[in-house]
Amino acid sequence: MNKEHHIIIDEVVKLLRGGNAHIGLKDALEKLPADARGDKPAKLPYSIWQLVEHIRIAQWDMVQFCADQNHESPNWPDDYWPKETAPKDDAAWHDSLKQIDSDLEEFIELFKKEDIYKPLGHGSGQSILREALQIADHNAYHTSEIIVIRRLQGNWPL
Template sequence: MSSEHEIIVNEIIKLLRGGSTHIGLKDALDGLPAHARGDKSVKLPYSIWQLVEHIRISQWDMLQFCLDANHKSPKWPDEYWPKEAAPADDKAWEDALKQIDDDLEQFIRLFQEEDIYKEIPHGNGQSLLREALQIADHTSYHISEIIVIRRLQDNYR
């Protein structure tokens, strides 16, 4: 691997995990009270739970697209957004966060091992590099919303 390629891969992995100028999901959720997960009192369209689930579903979909030519994406937008404002219980919350972490690490392994510039054969011009940038951009956008909601709830640092 050339040093330029290694620099790009390492910087994008840092971006995916929430490094440098981006706060990661774990930091954005650190100290979040359980009762605030489904709070919609701030009159924004989504609760923190709905944003977390949307991140989970979207990232899972992008990962599966990269791995499986037969993958069927959820129906947009209905199946990308949970209807419930709050998780069913603590286990649902923890399971969602675990899947986000696990899927991200699986994507990162793929990103480290494969040609990041090669078009995904069953796609329309997508590559692992494009999917990595999309995951990072999408997740950071919604992390920002989580932070805004937490600030409006007065429970963020």
């Protein structure tokens, strides 16, 4: 690998972990009161729990798409959004966050070892670089929604 290739990989990994121009998911959820997880402010379609679960499901799907040529994605949009506005308990909340972290690390390891430009053999032209940028973009978008909800709840900034 040449120097430029390493620079791209390093920068994309930074972006996946939270970027340089925006706050990451972990920081957006820091000190979130447990009772705020399921609160859905007026005129907004989702709670923080629903956004976190959506991030988990969508990211998992993208990781599995890259890792497993036989992966079948959930049905869009129904299977990507939880119906419940709040987690059933603290364990469900922590399990979701743990899976987001572990799936992201799995993807980063895959990203570092693959030809990032080569189309995936089982896709329709997608490369692992495209999927990395999509994960980063998707997670950043929904992380910003979490921050907006926290602002409306009155528990932001920290």
